[in-house]
Amino acid sequence: METGTSVSNNNQSIRNDSYEAIKNGSWFNQFRNGCNPWMARYVYGLIFLIANLLAWAARDYARGALRKVTRFKNCKGGENCLGTDGVLRVSLGCFLFYFVMFLSTLGTSKTHSSRDRWHSGWWFVKLIMWPALTIIPFLLPSSIIHLYGEIAHFGAGVFLLIQLISVISFIQWLNECYQSQKDAERCRVYVMLLSTTSYTVCIVGVILMYIWYAPDSSCLLNIFFITWTLFLIQLMTSIALHPKVNAGYLTPALMGLYVVFICWCAIRSEPVGESCNRKAAASNRTDWLTIISFVVALLAMVIATFSTGIDSQCFQFKKDENDQEEEAEDDVPYGYGFFHFVFATGAMYFAMLLIGWNTHHPMKKWTIDVGWTSTWVRVVNEWLAVCVYSKS
Structure with a gap:
């Protein structure tokens, strides 16, 4: 009996050592060693990217094919309706796939369990399940x-909130790392350099937005967006430097970069033809710059979904150091259920980007996240980011 137990423990130890070697190995090594959770996350990311491309193709190039399908002939919005319907159907298929994975992997805590093997393997089954779930919505x-x-509006909002918390958590983690270093004096130089650079970029970004998007005093809305962003940066800095908080300059500087970027995205989302949006008017024609911008935006969205999905720890309750030290070697490297939940809401999010958050809104080819609804979603997201940061 003892011999059997010893053999079992040895096998478990060998499996743990093998997983540790894969975890600490190169990206290529994770693929070469077959089914494992580190390789699996890249495959799921690739599936998500393909779904994004299918949705874009359905919107921009599949309207002719959809028009021939009897089910789409009653589309009241004409070609725009066909494009929107195609995006939503691809999005629904992607959502169903990741939601099934979410339900089947939720609560997985140990590697080598049946649910761990389902998450990291069974690719032949998934290569049948994913296309089937993509076809069913059609x-x-x-x-x-x-x-x-309509439900996707809410799901996309959940995704933005998760992404927002993940970004703020990363910024605070980075600040804590610098503050907890033994050689804090040496790190202080890097912190000040990074903070100064971030504030400089924020100021330059605000000035450029005034030049590009508020060329005259009649652009009151854009002036309000930009000025309010500048005020929010000052507010976050004041909160961080308050004696009761004493968080330093790094976190408000990095958060300043984040809110300036969101403000820029919000104004960029204003419809083409607005007199205050000269940059959008200049890119009214489809050229290589427009195509490259679209591809970069699409890849950025996929990468953001991927990075947020593996960051499940920022949504867990804080543990003390003793609890963290007691984590077993066979614990899963990231929350599988959370990972798939983020991708499921991400499927709703990319649908909203491709249709401009409006099911009745026409979208030009090679555009993403354009329209007044998109603009206000970004603006509210910026304000919410500051609120979450202030409360954290």
């Missing part, structure tokens, strides 16, 4: 798709 009536489109 067989559903438009009423169900429109209902999903």
